[in-house]
Amino acid sequence: MDYLEFKIACLEEYREILIAELAEIGFDSFLETEEGIEAYAPENDFDRSSFDELIDKYVVPAHISVQENIMSKVNWNEEWEKNYDPIAVEDLVYVRASFHPAQPEFKYDIVINPKMSFGTGHHATTYQMLLHQAELDHQGKRVLDVGSGTGILAIMAKLLGADQVEAFDIDEWCVENGNENFQLNEVEIKMDIGTIREVDPQGTFDIILANINKNVLLDEMEIYTELLAPEGLLLLSGFYTEDIEDLLERCTPLGFSLVKKQSKDNWAALVLEKK
Template identity: 75%
Template sequence: MDYLEFKIKCLDEFREILIAEFSMIGFDSFLETEEGIDAYTLESDFDRPAFNAVIDQYIVPAEISLVEGVMPKVNWNEEWEKNYDPIAVDDLVYVRASFHPSKPEFKYEIVINPKMSFGTGHHATTFQMLRHQGKIDHQDKRVLDVGSGTGILAIMAQLLGAKQIEAFDIDDWCVDNGNENFDLNGLKTRMELGTIREVNPQGEFDIVLANINKNVLLDEMDIYVDLLKVNGYLLLSGFYTEDIEDLTNCTMPLGLELISKESKDNWAALILQKKV
C-alpha cells in the first residue's frame, strides 16, 4: 500500500498544531522541515473531507501552501535519522535516537527510534507530560500509559522507579515500534493493541498517563477514574489551553482535584489527583 505525501509550508508556530491536527485524522508520520512539515498517511486511511477542513481552518493564519504526492513505503529509520534532533526536558531527561551520542550529564536518558509513531518529546504535549512525570513519585508505583505511541511515557515511568507498567495503543505500527523502544530501554513490559475498553486493564493504578485528544479523554474519563487508586494521579495532555475548562468540568464531578497545569505552544497538560 502506497503512502500519500503532503509537503506543507507554514509559519513556524503552526508546525506542532498541524502535526497534532493531522494525527487526529489518520496521519501516522511526520517530518519537520526548514519550511514546515511533511505529513504521510496510507491511501486507504486518507479522509479527504477531514484533511480539507484542517487546511481550510489554518491556510490563512498559518500561511499554508502544499504539494501532494504519492510514495511507496520507505525506511522510516533512515528518514528520521536525517531529520530527528535530540531534545532535553529541562535537566530531567535527554531524549535521543540510537544514532545520537549519549549525554551522561542528564539525570535520565531515553532512546527513541520513532519510525511511524507519534511521541518523540518534540511535540509540546509529550514534552509537558515528561515534565509532569518528573513531579510525581513513581517509586514502586503501578502505572498505566493510555495511547502509548512510541512508549516514551512508559519508559519514563520505569526510569522514575515504577514497579509495574501497562501500556497500549490502537495503532499496530505504534505497538510494534513501542515494543522496539521498550527493548532499547530495557523495559520488559509489552505494549498491547486496542482501545482501553478492548484491552480492559485491571485496576487499581497509582498513576494513569493519557496524552490523547480532547474527545477521547472526555469519553474515557470515567474509566481512568475507576482505574485510579484514591490519592492516585491522572496526567493528561493532548488538548489546547482553551480546552482546560471543558476537561476540569468533566473531572471535578468525578472526584479529581486539579493539582497543576501547564501550557506550551497553546497545548495544555494537567496533573489531577483522585480524592474520593
C-alpha cells in the same frame, strides 16, 4: 503500500497544531522541517475532503502552501535518520534515537526510534507530560499509560522507579514500535493493542498517564476514575489551553482535584488527584 507525502510550508507556531489535527484525519507520520512539516498518509485510506477542509481552515492564518507527492516503499528508518533530532527536556531528560550518542549530563536518557509512531518529545504535550512525571514519586508505583504511542511515557515511568507499568495503544504500528523501544531501553514493559475498554486493565493504579485528545479523555474519564487508587494521580494532555475548563468540569464531579496545570505553545497538561 504507497504513501502520500505532503510538504507543508507554514508559520512555525502552527506546526504542532497542524500535526495534531492531521493525525486526527489519518496521517501517521510527520517530520518537522525548516519550512514547516512533512506529513505522510497511506494512499488507500486518505480522506481528501477532510484534508482539503483542514488546509482551507489554516491556509490564511498559517500562511500555508502544499506540495504533494507519492512515495513508494518508503524506508522510514532512513527518513527518520535524516530528519530526527534529539530533544532536551530542560536538564532532566535527553530523548534521542539509537544513532545519536548519549549525553551523560542529563539525569535520564531515553532512546526512541519513532518510525511512524506519535510521541517523541518534540510535541508540546509529550514534553509537558515528561516534565510532570519527573516531579512525581514513581518509586514502587503501579502505572498505566493510555494511548502509549512510542512508549516514551511508559519508559520514563520505569526510569523513575515504577514497579509495574502497563501500556497500550489502538494502532498496530505504535504497538510494534513501542515494544521495540521498550527493548532498546531495557525496561520490562509489554504494550498491548486496543482501546481501554478492549484491553480492560485489572486492579488499581497509582498513576495514570493519558496523552490522547480531548474527546477521548472526556469519554474515558469514568474509567480512569475506577482504575485509579485513592489519592492516585491522573496526568492528562493532548488538548488546547482553552479546553482546560471542559476537562475540569468533567473531572471535578468524579472526585478529582487539580494539583497543577501548565501550557506550552497553546497545548495544556494537567495533574489531578483522586480524593
